[in-house]
Amino acid sequence: MSGGDNKEAALAIIRGIIGAATDVAKMAQEIEQEVDEIGNAPAAAMTAVKPPVIFDAPPPAPQPEVKASSQAEVLSQLLSRKPNKR
DSSP: OOHHHHHHHHHHHHHHHHHHHHHHHHHHHHHHHHHHHHHTSOHHHHHTOOOOOOOOOOOOOOOOOOOOSSHHHHHHHHHHSOOOOO
């Protein structure tokens, strides 16, 4: 892999991270709006909402190292990863 290829791969990863961060920020804004709407709902409507049942999940399997050749592949890899539990 030449220096130019490394630079291009690094830029694709950075673009993917920036795109993912932008998507997360948009989702956070949407969630905040939904929370505001729920907070303004009548008390009777709020009691009808049941909290989700959460089970302990097994630890995620290690992800194989994959090189991406485009921004779309980077985003796909980022979105397909399972979050690490800490």
